[in-house]
Amino acid sequence: MPHDHLSPSGHPYRADDDTPLTYWQTMEIAVRELLIEKGHLSAVEIQHQIDAMDARSPANGAKVVAKSWVDPEFKAALLKDAGSACRSLGFDIGPMHLIAVENTDDIHNVIVCTLCSCYPRNLLGLPPDWYKSREYRSRTVKEPRKVLGEFGLEVAPNIEVRVHDSTADMRYIVLPNRPPDTESLPEEELAKLVTRDSMIGVGLPKHLSELNA
Template sequence: MLLADAKRGFFTTDETRRIQEQLDDATYWSLPYYERWIAAFSALLVEKGVLTEAEIAEETERLVAAGAHLVPEHPHDQDHDNDNDHDHVHQPDHDAAETVLSPLRLRAIAVRERLVAHGIIAREEITAEIERMDGRGEHLGARIVARAWTDPAFAALLARDGNAAAEGLGIPVTGTRLAALFNTERLHHLVVCMLCSCYPRSVLGRPPAWYKSRAYRARAVREPRAVLAEFGLRLPDEVEVRVHDSTAENRYLVIPERPAGTEGWSDQRLALLVSRDSMIGVARARDPSSVEAS
């Protein structure tokens, strides 16, 4: 993100996609998601003359000599991800039993070290960006949904300009357009990114692994009702299912229907009913009985 921001602008999301799409099928599908991105952005930095392959290789050798390629031992019963409440098959982003970093993950560290050495990026910027990203999550999207349920004027603004509505709640959305999709009794929205994993990270945090999986990206468009059924959501035939393909410029946030029996609830309490999955469109809002009176 820092390398593609307005300050540096070394490459665009579309350019990283171009590099990834040039990979042969065997390589593409053998690489974990984030390693494909590492391959893309490091290749672009070389292509644009920011770094050279020689200095990346030299830095990689230095890291190996220093033992930086070794993975510290940790209790694997604590391994987790952010979609562990689903049993859908997906490609893992890492091997929990690995003892050394993969070549591409080591390459990412080498690239980072060379960028810092050149003064292109500062370690403090990296730390700040990590902290900013860690602060994002579905609780922000839930705040937006809850306010839309209780404030018609806010809901109208959200429908017109998602970025302005989010920023009105102190939730910055930059670099992309946020569009709100309102579910109704007759219309249900489902979000997917057919090309990669474009996702409203500003309001939902990191995408779950199943959202990035090849199966979801292909089947959500082709057979959305079957996919929803696998998530436990079976919609009546009279309800239209509309699938939206996220892009590098546009992000979508589903506004689920407000559950009945929640009249008079505060925004804070209503937000507890809003799950990540409901804001992607693979679930409804939680049942009010699941939230204790507050």
């Protein structure tokens, strides 16, 4: 029966993941239970922290970028000390040290962490899976133009590609260029143009025509 392994939708059934716990999964459960038993944390506090992490999304970063497009003073503060500037907008980004790097007519910035997968989670939420892949991490420092091309972004030869390898204590966000013909757009609408990928540097903000797409 050739179709035995297909679901009614025609797709293969996903394998069940009821395999034994790995060493590190067991370790995580043991540490978590000990912390709860000894009264350092409660299960509710852990759940709240997971909820807080899940609630963070690129929309937070998009508000920061949009604000920088309309408010030169804020932009100057952001480029000087991005962490303090984001806190001043009311974002709880924890102890994160943040640097904002600005795209210009001459420079295109892109972020990678070659050593692990450092990402400004406290501002952009959880990283996309590809950001953590060995391929993205190793190739972005060697052939960034080719990598960007695979994301659909061709950078002109006269524009410098500047890669930021997030190896240590800082986290990074790209300030993309403001799309053309958006001078009259209010800040809240501008924020809708700012994509996650444009803040990592593998994409550009949406065009005005894509605003409601």
